[in-house]
Amino acid sequence: MRQAGRYLPQFRALRAKYDFLTLCRTPELVAEVTSQPIDYLGVDAAILFCDILVVLDAMDRGLHFDKGVGPVIDRPIHSSEEIAQLHRPDVADSLSYVADGIKACKERISVPLIGFCGAPFTVASYLIEGGGSRDYKRTKQWIFRDPKGLHALLSLLCDVTIDYCKLQIEAGVQALQVFDSWAHLLAQAQFEEFSLHYLKRIVDALRPTGIPVILFCRGSSFFAEQLASLQPAAISIDWSADLSQLSRKLPSNIALQGNLDPDILYADKSTIERECKKLLNGMKDHPGYIFNLGHGLKPDMEPENVRCLVDTVRNS
Amino acid sequence: MRQAGRYLPQFRALRAKYDFLTLCRTPELVAEVTSQPIDYLGVDAAILFCDILVVLDAMDRGLHFDKGVGPVIDRPIHSSEEIAQLHRPDVADSLSYVADGIKACKERISVPLIGFCGAPFTVASYLIEGGGSRDYKRTKQWIFRDPKGLHALLSLLCDVTIDYCKLQIEAGVQALQVFDSWAHLLAQAQFEEFSLHYLKRIVDALRPTGIPVILFCRGSSFFAEQLASLQPAAISIDWSADLSQLSRKLPSNIALQGNLDPDILYADKSTIERECKKLLNGMKDHPGYIFNLGHGLKPDMEPENVRCLVDTVRNS
Numbered sequence: 001m002r003q004a005g006r007y008l009p010q011f012r013a014l015r016a017k018y019d020f021l022t023l024c025r026t027p028e029l030v031a032e033v034t035s036q037p038i039d040y041l042g043v044d045a046a047i048l049f050c051d052i053l054v055v056l057d058a059m060d061r062g063l064h065f066d067k068g069v070g071p072v073i074d075r076p077i078h079s080s081e082e083i084a085q086l087h088r089p090d091v092a093d094s095l096s097y098v099a100d101g102i103k104a105c106k107e108r109i110s111v112p113l114i115g116f117c118g119a120p121f122t123v124a125s126y127l128i129e130g131g132g133s134r135d136y137k138r139t140k141q142w143i144f145r146d147p148k149g150l151h152a153l154l155s156l157l158c159d160v161t162i163d164y165c166k167l168q169i170e171a172g173v174q175a176l177q178v179f180d181s182w183a184h185l186l187a188q189a190q191f192e193e194f195s196l197h198y199l200k201r202i203v204d205a206l207r208p209t210g211i212p213v214i215l216f217c218r219g220s221s222f223f224a225e226q227l228a229s230l231q232p233a234a235i236s237i238d239w240s241a242d243l244s245q246l247s248r249k250l251p252s253n254i255a256l257q258g259n260l261d262p263d264i265l266y267a268d269k270s271t272i273e274r275e276c277k278k279l280l281n282g283m284k285d286h287p288g289y290i291f292n293l294g295h296g297l298k299p300d301m302e303p304e305n306v307r308c309l310v311d312t313v314r315n316s
Numbered sequence: 317m318r319q320a321g322r323y324l325p326q327f328r329a330l331r332a333k334y335d336f337l338t339l340c341r342t343p344e345l346v347a348e349v350t351s352q353p354i355d356y357l358g359v360d361a362a363i364l365f366c367d368i369l370v371v372l373d374a375m376d377r378g379l380h381f382d383k384g385v386g387p388v389i390d391r392p393i394h395s396s397e398e399i400a401q402l403h404r405p406d407v408a409d410s411l412s413y414v415a416d417g418i419k420a421c422k423e424r425i426s427v428p429l430i431g432f433c434g435a436p437f438t439v440a441s442y443l444i445e446g447g448g449s450r451d452y453k454r455t456k457q458w459i460f461r462d463p464k465g466l467h468a469l470l471s472l473l474c475d476v477t478i479d480y481c482k483l484q485i486e487a488g489v490q491a492l493q494v495f496d497s498w499a500h501l502l503a504q505a506q507f508e509e510f511s512l513h514y515l516k517r518i519v520d521a522l523r524p525t526g527i528p529v530i531l532f533c534r535g536s537s538f539f540a541e542q543l544a545s546l547q548p549a550a551i552s553i554d555w556s557a558d559l560s561q562l563s564r565k566l567p568s569n570i571a572l573q574g575n576l577d578p579d580i581l582y583a584d585k586s587t588i589e590r591e592c593k594k595l596l597n598g599m600k601d602h603p604g605y606i607f608n609l610g611h612g613l614k615p616d617m618e619p620e621n622v623r624c625l626v627d628t629v630r631n632s
Contacts, residue, residue, distance in 0.1 A: 134450070135614075137579070137614070140577075140579035140582070141579065141582040143579070144579060144580055144582055144583030144587055145582060145583055145584070184556075186556075187555045187556055187557075187558075187577045187610070188556060188557060188558045188561075189558065190577070219556075221538065222537065222538050222556060239503045240500070240502075240503055240504060240535075240538060241503075241504060242503075242504045242505065245504075261456075261503045261506070263453070263456035263457065263459070263460060264460055266456070266457040266460055266461060267460030267461055268461075271460055294503070298451075298453070
């Protein structure tokens with residue numbers, strides 16, 4: 001959950017020299033950024049430094065990151081006709097920089113490396129909106145105005161995502177997390193039709209590789225039972241649910257990951273320790289529980305507080 | 317759910333002449349705006365035209381509405397010291413314009429009139445952030461940095477809100493809806509401590525009046541069982557849940573209201589009819605079900621589509 005990122009001064013120092021996509025595209029820098037939180041925090045696993053939207057870079061949609069704005073897609077999609085003109089890129093070629101970054105990480109880092117990708121629905125939302133959005137209105141409109149067109153887009157993005165995950169696995173990642181950051185905008189039936197269906201295709205396609213797949217949605221507190229029906233190795237839960245209560249409703253063969261409210265890191269250390277221990281205590285009988293935040297770290301969080309959190313987990 | 321609002325050309329015509337707060341403060345204009353959707357749509361009840369933040373106007377925090385921005389609070393709250401200096405206004409005096417607006421509506425409108433207020437947590441969020449916010453970071457920080465201070469603010473706002481609801485009841489509203497628009501930002505334990513506790517105080521304080529209280533949260537799909545524990549007359553559900561499934565988990569003596577995804581109104585009429593009938597059919601055995609949207613109408617929705625929806629409900 002952005003364990004490599006702007007809250008770390010050593011990341012900001014690199015970011016002052018290189019733009020975001022240059023960092024993603026340069027294997028030595030990927031290894032440097034990915035290892036920063038490992039060195040500073042001492043966490044049990046590294047998550048690859050990259051961005052869920054690089055598949056749109058591979059598809060030549062004009063991805064760039066603007067300061068204070070976030071991702072921008074210069075060539076968003078407006079119609080079914082435009083979707084029909086999209087092609088499935090050769091990710092081995094266009095995203096070779098990710099494979100090279102993974103290999104550079106593996107040489108440098110001794111803990112397991114987690115790769116990741118965006119879920120088709122979330123990536124489609126960015127591609128339709130042209131970037132982030134307050135209400136994702138164009139995407140929601142598309143659901144009702146042209147569901148068939150949207151499915152064509154999701155299906156293509158799903159194929160690209162599966163190719164991309166396989167590329168990461170071949171390069172050496174030891175687990176893969178799928179991020180569906182905007183799934184919470186969907187009503188339950190919409191979630192099943194436009195998100196879950198494609199998550200299932202990804203989980204099923206990757207199952208033969210033996211690499212554990214972790215599913216995260218914003219809204220996974222609410223959609224946990226549907227996600228569990230796909231039988232992924234693990235589900236990562238956002239901060240809404242009481243995880244200990246939720247775990248009782250879910251099959252015990254699926255690991256649960258999460259779900260501390262990241263905003264707790266704005267508190268003082270004793271509050272951080274108390275809230276962390278409460279969560280750990282609630283999950284102490286759950287086999288395979290993986291401590292994590294329920295959402296990403298924010299740029300103005302204190303690195304010391306993040307380390308205090310990791311230390312609390314380690315010492316519990 | 318904004319049945320009076322910018323999607324109606326007759327509302328935009330008035331809004332071109334008067335600013336938002338002037339509309340709220342002028343009884344004849346309140347009656348005019350409140351009646352517009354009754355005349356055009358033929359709905360079964362009117363919801364008072366007003367804004368949840370007028371209590372901050374009563375508390376002299378410099379409330380105004382800026383074009384394209386929404387509500388702005390010129391004097392937000394930054395500290396416990398500032399909270400200690402806040403006072404409980406005499407709403408009979410400072411919000412007499414709402415009472416007068418209600419009386420003007422009652423003279424003009426023949427259907428029942430629903431009053432409303434913001435929940436203390438949501439109103440506090442606006443007061444802390446100084447307006448709307450993307451991530452409500454200052455409010456979330458306050459939860460962890462100074463929960464006691466936040467409780468002092470919530471308790472004061474709860475008292476003011478109860479006074480304000482009683483004022484509306486005395487002026488003639490026949491039901492009251494409480495809007496907790498930002499509750500979905502809260503983790504479950506936070507929701508219970510910082511939102512539900514105050515909703516309970518409101519429901520309990522208004523119970524002796526005999527006026528039905530309807531509770532709405534963004535997140536009510538997720539928090540429905542906690543809301544039901546307060547035994548309000550009704551719960552209004554956001555668009556996330558499958559309402560028919562959710563209704564089976566809730567006590568049958570509480571009416572359910574909701575929860576069509578408002579974005580369905582961007583579709584064509586046959587889709588609107590189909591989705592509306594699906595919802596009605598799922599709720600046909602639920603006594604006291606109240607059809608409604610799961611969130612507010614948006615300014616660029618077609619009035620004809622909204623009317624098509626109302627007609628479908630009426631004819632089913």
